Amino acid sequence: MKRTLLKKLLDTVVQTEMNKTYPRVTIDLKKLRNNIDRTVEKCQAQGVHVAGIIKGCTGIPACVKEFDESQCKFIGSSRLEQLRDLHSQGVKKPLMLIRIPMMSELSDVIAITDISLNSEVETLKALNEEATKQGRFHRVILMVDLGDLREGFWDKTQLVETAKLVEKELASLELLGIGTNLGCYGSISATKEKMEELIACAEKIEGEIGRKLEYISGGGTTSLPRIFDEDMPERINLLRIGEGILLAKDLKDLWNYNMDYAYQNVFTVEAEIIEVKEKPSYPVGEILFDAFGNVQEYEDRGVRKRALLALGKVDYAFLDSIHPLDEAMEVIGASSDHTILDIENCQRNYKVGDVVQFNVSYAALVYVTNSPNVKIVTV
Numbered sequence: 001m002k003r004t005l006l007k008k009l010l011d012t013v014v015q016t017e018m019n020k021t022y023p024r025v026t027i028d029l030k031k032l033r034n035n036i037d038r039t040v041e042k043c044q045a046q047g048v049h050v051a052g053i054i055k056g057c058t059g060i061p062a063c064v065k066e067f068d069e070s071q072c073k074f075i076g077s078s079r080l081e082q083l084r085d086l087h088s089q090g091v092k093k094p095l096m097l098i099r100i101p102m103m104s105e106l107s108d109v110i111a112i113t114d115i116s117l118n119s120e121v122e123t124l125k126a127l128n129e130e131a132t133k134q135g136r137f138h139r140v141i142l143m144v145d146l147g148d149l150r151e152g153f154w155d156k157t158q159l160v161e162t163a164k165l166v167e168k169e170l171a172s173l174e175l176l177g178i179g180t181n182l183g184c185y186g187s188i189s190a191t192k193e194k195m196e197e198l199i200a201c202a203e204k205i206e207g208e209i210g211r212k213l214e215y216i217s218g219g220g221t222t223s224l225p226r227i228f229d230e231d232m233p234e235r236i237n238l239l240r241i242g243e244g245i246l247l248a249k250d251l252k253d254l255w256n257y258n259m260d261y262a263y264q265n266v267f268t269v270e271a272e273i274i275e276v277k278e279k280p281s282y283p284v285g286e287i288l289f290d291a292f293g294n295v296q297e298y299e300d301r302g303v304r305k306r307a308l309l310a311l312g313k314v315d316y317a318f319l320d321s322i323h324p325l326d327e328a329m330e331v332i333g334a335s336s337d338h339t340i341l342d343i344e345n346c347q348r349n350y351k352v353g354d355v356v357q358f359n360v361s362y363a364a365l366v367y368v369t370n371s372p373n374v375k376i377v378t379v
């Protein structure tokens, strides 16, 4: 009896999920593949391999498949759960964990991934022990902090000592190379000088261990300018690219690089209008706090035509991270499950049931691809 009821309930859940059409994110896989291929070509022309980073789209399997069938060298994510099933789903490329492993996840790190980025001696020792226990071999890239102040060895002597330790004493680990990350916390630019500083660290290690390191990884998307400007120092031979492939927006919008070789609309978010009304633009009554406890400012623009969408901050988090394709449309506010659009100046006569399309920035992409409320559709 109980079992039938549970099954019935589960069926209902699955049914509802299947019938749900909006909100959704549509992913154009051909465009994604173009972005991967063009990026890899540009990097390879300068002797740089690409690790395709899938965390920006929450490791959606259809997207990962495009990376796997491309000329990317590795597939990487900061989160093990996005890498867990890839090999069993047929993904061939070596998998890279790009966040410093947690002590509590080391057995999974060894079982699931081929390579990890590291910056702690204790973690490396424990990783070695775990690899030995599982009878596996694991490759590591030691991270160097060149001033962006997130992960990585700050003390260069400690870096070299740790490299020696991995090379000579941690038998189940292989020192694959070193790497750095820039333009994340400290907003530090990946200049030619920073790249050369990284190479100098590598050469110091090479002098100590008596062999060349296979990889020197100069960063992520924020290091692509060195490829575009064709001044990437020769020994940098690996970049770990996510945003520059998935969205290809930041370097265009923030740095004015010509990104015409890539599509900026691989991902399109669609949501349905549930109300269209003319309303005042200034709230009526005593103003206190909004849905998130913030004090808001409202501009009185008189009575305006507005549309209410069945899509909210829970789905994309940041109001300035979604961009309507209809440029006459203005995103004026949102709560958890609603977004309010000013459509006064739109040519199109929007009605209830109409669907509105958006481009997204990185922050919103992470949310929409990770929201159980948002259906994922690939074309």
Ligand SMILES: *Cc1c(COP(=O)(O)O)cnc(C)c1O
Residues within 6 Å of the ligand: 053, 055, 056, 078, 098, 099, 117, 181, 219, 220, 221, 222, 240, 241, 242, 243, 244
């Ligand atoms: C997220 C991340 C990347 C990729 O960053 P993008 O800006 O998306 O290219 C590369 N390396 C590390 C360590 C990361 O955490």
